[in-house]
């Protein structure tokens with residue numbers, strides 16, 4: 001089964017996930033083992049998944065009901081798990097994801113309250129054959145501070161939700177960070193982009209070196 005390493009980036013809107021994944025990706029390009037890394041984003045990452053991403057985030061004609069939204073996210077995950085993540089890990093690759101199932105617990109569980117967190121975790125377990133990330137960078141920042149980072153650009157369906165929605169997202173991440181402490185690296189996302197990048201680089205490299213030694 002799983003041989004590789006699975007690293008995820010999580011956090012609420014505008015906490016800096018994509019900025020940090022991008023910087024980490026640039027750093028990886030300087031490494032000799034760069035071909036050993038696979039970067040993915042959720043929802044998306046497969047042809048079907050990208051269509052689902054568009055439906056979930058931008059389809060305003062008939063926006064999905066809560067349960068439809070949950071199942072669309074999970075459908076995208078089932079697809080990327082089987083087609084991309086599982087084969088890459090079996091080859092011993094290092095998979096890096098911008099969002100994963102902690103987002104589902106935070107958004108669909110805590111914020112939308114579609115199902116209890118435990119049930120959302122059970123659905124994910126079914127889809128992922130119990131796979132969990134080895135390391136999760138959780139970029140923690142209060143939503144009222146993070147939102148000041150968003151410019152005037154048009155907001156997608158999640159981003160347009162009121163502040164209390166995002167406060168519940170924050171609580172959801174806190175819940176997961178407590179529940180699966182061992183894989184969580186909680187990062188203070190109010191720090192500068194460079195400072196955060198250096199922290200992430202250090203932690204990720206330590207894990208990667210350990211992984212190569214054990215191989």
Ligand SMILES: Nc1ncnc2c1ncn2[C@@H]1O[C@H](COP(=O)(O)OP(=O)(O)OP(=O)(O)O)[C@@H](O)[C@H]1O
Pocket residue numbers: 011012013014015016017018019020149150189190191192193196
């Ligand atoms: N540490 C930081 N300090 C200040 N601004 C930041 C920091 N990190 C990112 N930003 C800025 O905040 C904005 C949002 O960053 P980014 O898109 O990386 O967030 P995200 O977590 O990927 O958001 P989303 O949830 O919408 O995908 C960008 O304008 C980015 O330049």
Ligand SMILES: [Mg+2]
Pocket residue numbers: 017018019098
């Ligand atoms: Mg992003």
